[in-house]
Amino acid sequence: MKRIFLTAVSMLLCMTATQAQFKGELALSQEFINKNLHDGGKQLKYLAEQTPEDRMPRTFQNGKQQPSNTGWWTSGFFPGTLLYAYEGTGDTTFLALSKDKLRILEKEKNNKSTHDLGFMIFCSFGNALRLTGDSTAYKEILTTGAASLATRFSPVTKTIRSWDHGKWSFPVIIDNMMNLEFLTQVSKITGDKKYATLAKVHANTTMANHFRKDYSSYHVVDYDTLSGKARAFETAQGAFDESAWARGQAWALYGYTMMFRETKDKKYLKFARHIANFYLTHPNLPKDLIPYWDFNQDKISSDSKYYPYKDLRDVSTASVVASSLLELSSYTKGEEATNYMRKAEHMLKSLSSPAYQAAYGENGGFILKHSVGSIPHNTEIDVPLTYADYYYLEALIRYDRLLKGKPVILF
Template sequence: MKKNLFFTMLLLPAICMQTYAQAGKANRELLRKADEALQLAARQYKGMMTHVPDAVLPRSTNKDGSLMTSNTAWWTSGFYPGTTWYLYEYTKDPAFKAEALKRMELVKKEQYNTRTHDLGFMMYCPFGNALRITGDTAYKAILLTSAQSLSTRFNATIGCIKSWDHGTWKFPVIIDNMMNLELLTWATRASGDKKFEQIARTHANTTIKNHFRKDYSSYHVIDYDPANGAVLQKKTHQGYADSSAWSRGQAWGLYGYTMMYRETKDKAYLNQARHIADYILNNPAMPADLIPYWDYNAPDIPNALRDVSAGAVAASALLELSRFTSKTEAQRYWTAAEKMLSSLCSPAYLAKEGENNHFILLHSVGSLPHNSEVDVPLTYADYYFVEALLRYKMWSK
């Protein structure tokens, strides 16, 4: 029997299984919408297969409406093959498996890339899913090499993995980096080498200490002094202001700490995830449909752009968080995720078939301050949306 490394997520304690049964009560209408959205996603990505040139990966839509692509070194390169694995799992259509394998051949060389912190996104999304779904242990060596490459960016004095090598930063660490730690916790399980998980834990602990405000909103970028680990600056790069709450950053934090609790069972990570979830769901700037504005402090709310990618990441995270919390909290998180998914499955955010350059979702925001990928589809919005739909179907009872 093939190991399910992603969805089984280790054996959960009895209380979590009880919470799962309580919180995961089926919403038949949403289950119907989820299937319809997944079927649309499969048709859209069938179109994508013929739309994307062989040597590149889809990324977004250009300002003129044409398809935006990337090379394999771009941080989103793993999402498209990762999504095609999810769609293969859902449809059992071998065309999706063939497409995933074809694009992974392009991405495979990035296992040696030590110039990026995004190897979790780039490598674990496609190759981790490939290993989980096929059971082919050849993917282990690629993932372990990727984990080793990521580990080279860890600074023990600071206690973090360096995010960027560009700009005037000394040692920048962004909240997004929480998402790449799953590659390291997996690597310890797969290899028995505890250093990978220790790096992940240390990074997560340092991030709790320095990235979060008293209300559990997160700064986007913390710049450290590599000589002594001191915090030099608390800034933003993609949010409205240094003091604001960039919505996708909050979603990255929620997902990252929920994942770290699943992987380690350290209650500090569960508590952090709960606090972040409550910040998001209690935020007075959260719209009624629970699809966030691109920044919770955007000055033009309620006319500010939404960031569908933030909603998709948060929905997937909240579904999982509901499995680890008490009955009342679990129901609250589950219900919020249902509302987010119901909104994402609506015509307000779901593309029409054959349109949107064959992406699934509309209205994401990459970086508004840089006028980059503004109000467009994004591969990672699609990835976490499909993941959330599959989680919802699997965990509904």
């Protein structure tokens, strides 16, 4: 029985022995990583004190906490961030705090009204299983959550439906690439290949329909429910339909890098490299590598309602990309791998500077400042966001593994 348990845990979140490791020289020190993990953890404890027991941190705006209920799409990030802090510092206080939040989050495993169960359930309970090995506590939650997510898959469109609201017939957003890891990992723990198959089908359909010739991504693709064909290519959070909404490019890069890891299919690696090239060589990427909220913000006219916000940065995008590039550097070689690593290091240095990292007790307890949720919806504009902190700590943890001679993804 013990052997079965250990096998299940290793299968859930396990990289194979062929997982590559970056072979070049690392520029950031262990002291740098430790300091930022410590400072981030101290801030998280402060944030935990400000958050009601039955709520999750979401943002801090106009001098007030703006928490969410567990049904909001970002609800899994705070317990996941606490678990990264536990992993990075060894402080068991973070594990206890995360378990308090996991208890109120568990009911979302039955939520079939959202595509964001990867964010909600995998970033939280997936990390909990990885770090504790407690299959009894977490396996059922993860498998039930994956089954709930799978109900949103359409064999006609060959995609997982994103939203149940709005003007669209069957909308799929690029963000949905981030929820596929949940499915691939649950296939490992259950031995049921259907979840991994759904992930691959969705990734392939998205690859075919969501990208322009330069490998920038549309935000929303709407599908016809009868023919399954893509019928509209739009944005919901970007500057305009044909612009490259920055966080959408980050979701795409992370998603296809992950899909290569999980499948070893080189088409996903090739695609991730193209996405990275678009992002890193874009003429509108600032020198500190913290992007504007939209790569085409320079095309926003002075009479647009977005014009006052056109030069805002989005720290959440940089956090996701830094983490993605650390992984991508381990699957590539030579100058290409070194370039990805140097860019990730640059991003981490920028994110860890006073320009973007808050002082203790400021920023409502969130670690990073200056993220953008959705300017078109006039929500979360130039504020801290819980997922920016999550992917920032994830990047620090990944880099810490490299400093210790371990693969960047260590499950």
